Amino acid sequence: MIELENVAYSYGGGDLLSNISLELQPGSFHFLTGPSGAGKTTFLKLCYGALTPTSGTARLFGTDRREMQRDDIALARRRIGVVHQDCRFLDHMSVADNIALPLMVSGRDLLGESANLKELVAWVGLSERAKALPPELSGGERQRAALARAVIMSPDVVLADEPTGNVDWEMSQRLLRLLIELNRMGKTIMIATHDLALIRSAKAHVQARVLRIANRRLQLAGADL
Numbered sequence: 664m665i666e667l668e669n670v671a672y673s674y675g676g677g678d679l680l681s682n683i684s685l686e687l688q689p690g691s692f693h694f695l696t697g698p699s700g701a702g703k704t705t706f707l708k709l710c711y712g713a714l715t716p717t718s719g720t721a722r723l724f725g726t727d728r729r730e731m732q733r734d735d736i737a738l739a740r741r742r743i744g745v746v747h748q749d750c751r752f753l754d755h756m757s758v759a760d761n762i763a764l765p766l767m768v769s770g771r772d773l774l775g776e777s778a779n780l781k782e783l784v785a786w787v788g789l790s791e792r793a794k795a796l797p798p799e800l801s802g803g804e805r806q807r808a809a810l811a812r813a814v815i816m817s818p819d820v821v822l823a824d825e826p827t828g829n830v831d832w833e834m835s836q837r838l839l840r841l842l843i844e845l846n847r848m849g850k851t852i853m854i855a856t857h858d859l860a861l862i863r864s865a866k867a868h869v870q871a872r873v874l875r876i877a878n879r880r881l882q883l884a885g886a887d888l
């Protein structure tokens with residue numbers, strides 16, 4: 664699905680990431696951890712093709728990122744749902760319209776999709792808030808709306824960047840349950856997080872690999888988490 668082979672990435676100074684190799688298997692569940700500034704968001708951007716490796720190869724669904732044209736990237740992006748750290752809503756549009764935005768952008772028939780949209784809004788527990796504007800939402804509501812938007816196109820892979828960053832324990836558990844449910848439906852999940860307690864709590868419910876970025880490298884974290 665997504666394959667990184669000996670990838671390095673630099674924003675212009677020295678390498679932020681180097682020697683990164685990983686193949687995301689269909690249906691797998693990964694956590695990605697590491698100190699602030701280690702490069703977790705950058706790593707996710709390499710996985711969804713927003714960045715091209717400085718060296719090495721990133722393949723998205725079998726195609727080298729360097730050989731992908733605009734349309735290829737757009738197609739690959741429909742298969743990868745991203746929950747951004749800062750949610751990125753359009754504040755003048757309702758929660759439901761924000762969630763439906765990927766459908767609108769890809770030219771899908773919104774009327775035909777309205778039952779799916781309603782079901783998805785209910786799945787994340789936001790039926791009562793569907794008409795609200797994003798600035799009116801709580802942190803947990805924002806994160807659930809961001810998750811719904813990330814999966815509206817039925818992606819194969821969901822990459823979530825600190826999806827539980829600004830919410831209490833109960834809400835992080837609720838978000839985690841939603842992500843585990845997606846994994847049980849067959850989706851490949853990767854969650855970047857600082858929250859080691861969240862990772863520990865997941866282990867009882869899902870077989871997850873824990874990756875850690877430290878000193879520019881990607882390592883498999885030890886069992887001592």
Ligand SMILES: Nc1ncnc2c1ncn2[C@@H]1O[C@H](COP(=O)(O)OP(=O)(O)OP(=O)(O)O)[C@@H](O)[C@H]1O
Nearest residue numbers: 674679697698699700701702703704705706748857
């Ligand atoms: N567009 C950019 N241009 C230049 N430097 C950048 C850019 N984006 C990120 N960086 C730098 O790259 C480093 C890694 O950033 P990144 O956001 O990937 O780390 P992170 O591990 O996700 O951090 P955090 O846990 O704090 O979110 C940081 O030093 C950051 O300032």
